[in-house]
Amino acid sequence: MVAKIKTGKSLNGALNYNENKVKQGKATLIETSGYFKDAGDLSFNDKLFRLADLAAMNQRAKTNTVHISLNFPNGEVLRDDTLRDIVKDYMLGIGFQTQPYLVYRHEDAGHPHVHIVTTNIKRDGERINLHYLGQNESEKARKGIEIKFNLTRADEQPKQKPDLKADVSAVEYGKAETKRTVTNILGYVLRAYKFTSFPELNAVLEQYNIRADRGSKDSRMYAREGLVYWILDKQGDKIGIPIKASSIYDKPTLKKLEEKFGLNAQLRKPFKENLIKILDEVLAKPQTKRGFQSALRAKGIPSILRQNDAGRIYGVTFIDQKNKTVFNGSDLGKAYSANQLSAQLLPDPLTKTAGQYQKTPDQGTFGLTSTAGDEMLDVLFAVEREDLAALNKFKKRKRKGLNL
Template sequence: MVIVMHKSAYTENVMMYNEKKVNEGVATFFHFKNTKSANPFNYDEKHRVKILLDIEDENPRAWHKCFHVSFNPSNEDYKIMNDGTIKQEIDNMMEHMGYGHQPYFVYRHEDLERVHFHVVSTRIDCITHQKIKDNFERLKMQRFLHQLEEKYNLPLKEKPQEINFRFSVRSRNIKENLENLFKHLNEKDELTTKDLYDQALLSFKVEVQKSGRGHIVVVLGDDGKPARYPIRLSKFKNKPKFYSKENRLAEQKTVEKQQLQQQKKPDISEVDLRSVGVVARDLNRLVERSKWHKENPKTKYKTRKKKRGKRF
């Protein structure tokens, strides 16, 4: 059994999400309580949303007014607890969390491989119009879930073992944990270069060092010195991204390609200087010509009209 408390800011959005699932045929109206109407599911969706929003309008200053919980029994749990039992336990859950007197709606979803339920209410008290205290809500929910599992003897799922990325002198399964670290970092698209990858390894006190023709993996202590006996990189199945054979070959091809591109670029000494000399000569002639015109401007002669003598 898994009970998830969702952090939802707007009650209307959560209600409309569930109503949409009902309209799509993947959810059904399952349960309700503490509403003025005898059966609010006989009305349209606006009627149900208005029941909760009218209460929230009495306290406009409060934030995150929606109370939204998903009740997720496994397939094995659902064989032990039928629909009638689940309705009763949802009521017990709301009473345990301090929402037993609040109006709330329950939707039965079948859009996943298993049946699960969404419970929607408001954190604004319908009587005092004050926000219901939500301190330690998750802890209270965990206590209720523990009681529920003991009450019905529900099968407990083994929690997946957490991957340990902290390495020290006393660390166990060091090789397995290092492989998990390599796998974790290999999936990071942000680590685009070998230098960035090495810096990420150092943040976990791990370093890949050159040793002969190969590499070794060293776990460092707080003083920066090796804290564990180094392990040959060839011993690992999951290798660091920039140290695998494929990456080394790809890197080598990239370097060779860059060198080839540099070789194709023409050298200045190999350029034919004849055309450059011709252009330089023409520019010099143009400059000299412009200088001569400035120093020796053309003299302009004024033409005088000849005066004709008077005839007697």
């Protein structure tokens, strides 16, 4: 069993994530604890306000949402009543047994898993300490549950070899077992492509809806040179749970990747001049940014232009699909650097929609632009496009009743 704990400040977002899965037929509410109605009689507001009422007891707390997923290996058959017992033991083990919570069984991935939504604010307004919760209490609870329920132990699961005959195409979360799919794609990409940096590797992986992630620069994972792999949804947001590099066959850790960077720098050299020749042909006539990318795509060279809010290009990467090589513009020469291309390429034309002009819409990840600092928020806590009027109205009534 693998437990993943996410914390945040949007109860509405966490609840909406699970309720939307229910609407799509991909999840089922199998248990509630600390609610005053049966699960089948609870409305969305009933579910939300029970947690929001407790969260409101501590207005100073920046974190009031806890969203947990318990994940089991593919092939482990667990009935709902067994999952309820596992969740009960787990919540007791991490000190949340008296908190209200909702348990959803999800069927949107290739492995069995449940999501738990709760709050860390207690009735008296005190906060349950979340510091090292995953490393300490959660790990102890996990190990005890694996023994009690005779589950496959997380640290004893065999590493799956990549299937060299598997069809390698963009991942669609939930259609196949996550770890198996990521293993197959990584095996292919690391064998076939010649990249020389972490961003260049991600430029390739994101073609397949996968991203390698070191964590934020101030995180413990980054400091310890850790690495995980995420599956991305159609919007490029991380979805599901990450897979540790060390748990994948052949361990594609940061250290191993860095060893490949130097070797690949030599292996890609013979293909540099041909790529420059193609770029010169495309740049021989005036090009808009989008036209430049389209012309390259037609020649089998997806390109990524990273732009700031003002539209200035601050980074560019080219992927030669024929020769499986990846180059940053500056590695090809000054003429192909971000600064030079930003000065040379014309802005994209505006389109007129509903009486107003706007930029031409994006059409995908590759061959398109991205905005500076556009880091993907964790999907579990992405604030849904949900009208919050009901919640705000509830809080206003509560404050008015307290004469605040």
